[in-house]
Amino acid sequence: MALTGLQIYKLLPQTNCKECGFPTCLAFAMKLAAKQAELKACPYVSEASKSQLEAASQPPIRLITLSTDGRKAVAGNEIVLFRHEKTFFNPAPIFVRVKDTDADLAAKAKEMNAFAVDYVGIKLQLSGVAIENASGDANKFAAAVDAVRGASDFPLILIAKDPAAFEAAMAKAKGAVPLFYAADASNVAALAAVAKKFNAPLAVKGDGLDATAALAEQAKAAGIEDIVIDPGARDFLGTLTLATQIRRLAVKKNFRALGYPVITFPGEGVSSADEELVLAAQHIGKYAGFVVLDHFTPASAYALLVLRQNIYTDPQKPIQVQPGLYEINAPKPESPVLVTTNFSITYFSISNEVEGAGLPAWLMVADAEGMSVLTAWAAGKFDADRIAKAVKTTNVESKISRKRLVLPGHVAVLMGEVEEALPGWQIDVGPREAVDVPAYMKLKP
């Protein structure tokens, strides 16, 4: 857990030598706490203090990176329990499991690799493939890895028990850094050795917190730094409870033995693909580092990826849409021009209502720095000038025959100023809420 400035100060020489570039050790400590300075700027800090400070500056949940040539799947580095406290940083990578006994591995990998959806301008994709050595045959496992690597650029999770299977698989991994899943009490030494050989992160699977922490410590003692943990539970309540306890221990208690991303297999805790998706949704919100699905359909992947995007959106930085002129239901020159702000939820609320009602309109989105209508108005980011500027930059006048602009009801007060800023335009005040816009448009087409 991060130390405060005063805690750091106590570990510094307290000589105020200024060689770090700051006037006092306390000032330097404050900068260190704010992560605006680096400890190496102090030439006199003792080794003991240094290791203590370095340990404290470790993220509470270790960052784990799986990679192939061009792609990465990254989990960890989370610092809060609730997204409103700061934000969740690394969207849990979503993998889909295949088995080395599956007939059409390459085709499956190809299909999943090609899956991509656009969500408010963000490209959403699956993160990788987990390949399970279901055959128990090292050569089949290697062939499966070869097939998937040949068909996709997906990062990999390798699921096997036998160190020889990992050895064989890595011969076909072509430079990928996969996760090895999973060491248990019976094989942790052997798997740690093979993971170390290939510099691969290692997952450990225990039954409950005690056993999982013990295995993680054993892997660490064997020289593995990059660890992923599976505390064993599979059902809704068990995974929720353990993942919450692990996140709390890591973030609030700086408990190192469980300070690693958690891997989940929602398909193992349920009886159908539909239920798997519900459990996966729980894992996205409640503390999974990596999620490995057993089923893939475009419809389910789309819903889950959007949920992940929503949960991992920084509450301080709302998603914005590009300011501009949006056409809804093929508007004609005489269709009304509705104006709103570029806060994504504002935009989607209004476009959704109008589109859903089948009414044609020009939706002009002004640059209000990503704020909603009322917030932007209060902050001076949505006023007559900005609206007039939007009319100019979107060149809307060239597309319409009737200069009629509908203002959001919340900014009715702007009407006079907008009339002045846009001579020749008829300015109307629409409803306050998006949901009432279709009725308004039917009343005043």
Added chain:
Amino acid sequence: MPVTVEVPKEKYGGKVREVVIGATKDQGGTRSKAITIGGEAALPFMHFEGAIPHPPAIAIEVQDRKPSDWSPVVLDAWKEVADDPVKWAKAAEAAGADLILLKLNTTLADGSPNTPANAKKVVRDVLNATGLPLMVFGPGQAELDNELLVPVAEEAKGEKIVLGVAEDKNYRTIVAAAMANDHVVNSRTPMDVNLAKQLVILIHDMGLPLERVLMDPTTGALGYGIEYGYSVMERLRLAALQGDGMTQQPMVVTPGEEAWRVKESKVGTDVPAMWGDWKERAIHWETLTAASLVETGADILVLRHPEAVKRVKEMIAQLMSQTR
């Protein structure tokens, strides 16, 4: 090397209020059972540190006439009954509803404005058709809501229904009707912790006991702002557990209405092929919207599709089972 992990337990000074909906014969109504929600003394399903006495309840939305703007995917699921609220309520009960939410439309089937006489009749019919506790929501326009909900409150006197939605602009009339007729009020505010708290205070100031107030922080659909409501709910629940008395109301969410309003569930043609199968996607949309809010402390979830109801109920049953 054996490791013993000490599990950190949060100690909270507060808990969510219990609210009872519906009244049986002994309690002055005609419901076959009343339902209690709330009472949580810990974050959702953290049974190891506090009591979670009641599971979140599922309300199925039934309308007073066949909805004109519903996605065919969800309307199909009720096609035999959608033009008859009595049959619909019975079907909803059979589909596993804990409560019925009756939503009154702006207009009647012939397009003329909805009337107090119609609202009263439908409420009476639905009360007769099912023994489940009832929630009644107006069309969502302050004036019309007042016009319809006051007579509804009188018609259902003693049944302890939930009247909604009480918002900043119309709560006085609805709260007064609830007070006069012994009902519960659903207090809705737009995705903000302080606004939610403030409306509860205003309602309480009118004299309605807090044991008869539900809090509705406004639901955003998956992909359309779910994260705002999600975080507001988490903050409200944390505040409640930390002892802030005016945030301790059970929470109502409306994932059915919100999820079925969005393009992903409403539209099956001219959408990207990568969106996948329409029906599958649409039901996932409602289910995942609801499932996420189950995890953030929803006490009543108002749903539409029977398949989403089934999946969310299964999830709740699992989260309430402590056999592990």
